[in-house]
Amino acid sequence: MTTWNDSDLMKVGVAEELDLESERADGTLRAPVTMWVVRAVYHIYVRSVKGVDGPWNRGTQSRHQGRIEAGGVRAEVxxxxxxxxxxxxxxxxxxxxxxxxxxxxxxxxxxRARNSTLRLEPR
Incomplete structure (x- = not known):
């Protein structure tokens, strides 16, 4: 497991919102979705209000990776x-x-939202 460096963890954690692009099965990125993001201890998390059946959350399940941008940080996750x-x-x-x-x-x-909680880890 790769961990966030302190600077990126802080910047993403304090950002008001995060843009998330999940990877499709063919490796291309979906359109970005803007959402709330939180930091808890040494990790970054997002949740879907619509739960695991929410469209963007379902999109994260094809390859379990993508890209985020928040607080001036752009990272593959x-x-x-x-x-x-x-x-x-x-x-x-x-x-x-x-x-x-x-x-x-x-x-x-x-x-419903809790069950969709994703921990974002840099890769």
Missing amino acids: AFHQADPGEYADVDAAYREKYGRYTSIVEHVLTD
Whole structure:
């Protein structure tokens, strides 16, 4: 497993949003999708409000890799399904970072969204 360097971890973690391009089976990139991104401990995470059946989340499953851009960082990444043991830290990170959007943040804290939690690791 490759880890983020401190600078990129900080920049991506504080970015308001992240653009994610997942790789298709043929290696080409899908159109970027803009989403919220959080840092919990030493990892970067994203979630789909629509859960594992959300279109962009399904797109990450063909090759489990792609590219992200956030906070001035552009990186090739691998998508790893987060372990349920990570969910509490990710929930807390979403609440802390996006809590000012009270009526919206709750959508990324549902069981459906939690089950789609992806940990992004540089490759």
